[in-house]
Amino acid sequence: MLGSQPQTGGGKNAAAASTGRPVLSVRDLSVTFRTEEGSVSAVDSVSFDVEAGEVLAVVGESGCGKSVTAMSLGGLLPRSATVTGSVLLEGTELVGASDRQLRGIRGDDLAYIFQEPMTSLNPVFTVGRQIVEVLRLHQGVSARAAKSRAVELLTLVGIPSPARRVDEYPHQLSGGMRQRVMIAMALACGPKVLIADEPTTALDVTVQAAILDLLRDLGKRLGTAIVLITHDLGVVADIADRVVVMYAGRIVETAPTQELFDAPQHHYTTGLLGAVPTAGRRASDGRLQEIPGLVPVLTVQPDACTFAERCPAASDRCRTSRPPLAPEENPGRTVHRFACWHPAGSEEDR
């Protein structure tokens, strides 16, 4: 992805894939962790919807709460986490659901893909067995039927000679192949929502593109909503229909992909975009713009903009009052929301 200007590709499909009814609806999701130094707020009042067949990207730096958000959706956080708010999967409330209920949903209606395909598969079981396991758990099919379904799934995700590969162990496959196996496993039960947490970060660039193509293609074909967690704006531009930008546990901006790349409003978003290298830029043109400072670790969410300390446009208002995640005052573009008192695209800044 590096070295080329991100091209928004997914945004075009947004209207076509949209059904208008969200399969996953997140409202006021907050996560705090109890630690030995006191509680830490990791996610604060996050709300978003994802529709069938849609790809929603959640972007931000390390530590901005995107992975915690992803884990909290399926109840995968450790016991030290307290989750409040609401996560509705096709009308079923997941926050506060029992372990048994969540186990019935995970791997079935709500599936995950993780960053490290090297370590995310169990090294002592064949890939076939690991796919069969999820099929037998949720669909109660016979071992034989599950095995042949596993071969079909490996074919679906583009693994050559699947009938042989199904009996191989993870260490016999390449990183890209392993991630394909993870995708096959995640799609085994036809999930409504697929959460992909940095699915291509650990892969070679060429393999990345292939995996992203596969995800987008399968998502559209199977009508699976994809929540893509990433820090890579190139990946976002490649496959996302809409983007949620997170900073220090909050959503700071959300918009259709094309819109976000064309007219970013929050200074954090512009900062992220400024940190992406562009083809043709020379070293003499100056270094890539980075955002100074680090994501703060918050014990309490302050009544202020959490980005103010790193923001070039911050004023006193930003430090004393929390900007709401509000739509731009522009009819027809209400899908673009941002939490900023001095948006980058506003007249006073131009």
Add this chain to the structure above:
Amino acid sequence: MRSYLLSRLWQSAVTLVLATIVVFLGVRALPGDPALAFAGEERDPASLAAIRAKYGFDDSLLLQYWRFVSKSLTGDLGRSTRTNIPVTDMLASALPVTIELSALALGVAIVIGVGAGVVAAVRRGRPAEWAANALALLGLSIPNFWLGLMAILYLSVATGLFPASGFVSFFEDPISNLHHLVLPAVVLGTGLAAVVMRQTRSSMLEALGADYIRTARAKGLGPQTVIGVHALRNSLVVVVTILGLQLGGLISGAVVTERIFGLPGFGKMTLDAVFQRDYPVIQGVVLVTATAYIVINFLVDLTYSLIDPRIRLAGVPS
């Protein structure tokens, strides 16, 4: 898999040959003239020479070694200088006792050690872990002989729950056989159980933090499957290694335990032979022990490869 097996077999064979050389030289290196030991009270030079000639002590070491090996291979390990019973016969009656005792102790160690280790890892930071850790520390610290004596004192003499000593063959009376072996097996197994517990706990903790455990949970698998299948299978490689290393300790522990509980096993035979300077018996005992080590290590390596496909398939291009 086959080439792995063959290379491993070859290594075992070489080790075994080296072991026979060490055993052979070790006995020859013992201070004193073996002929004197054979002769007993006799000090007549003529009869000593006769003994030397009879047992071939005058021949070159190489020839003597060859004779030792070729005889051993046909199952002839000589005769006890005290009782004149063939060493092979003595081993045949003593070994089954020790093998049964060690197997039972191993079972005790695996069941208690792996069980407590898993509980300690899963219940990390909670009372169950503290209890398991405390038990492991006790198990490591308490010497075999003391535990054995206490067991006899409280569970045999005071309450009569178990016999204090003696042995009944399994084929004569299986129930009585097990009844006699419960205490010795538990006593012998505790130390090993403690080691296994600590190893299981630490490798389970590592496995439980692994990415594939997160994947297993994300698939909707229940805690039994996540812990008992996905995490445990990965932890077992390390546990099996430790077991293999500790099995040698089990053999020497058996010597003490058999003595305490008066079991007619390998340990008792070894001690008697050492006290009575019964060289052919010592030689046989050491040879059998060395062979046992080598066989156990071979089996441990085989077990690895059954547990971990990365070892089984090493060298096979993917």
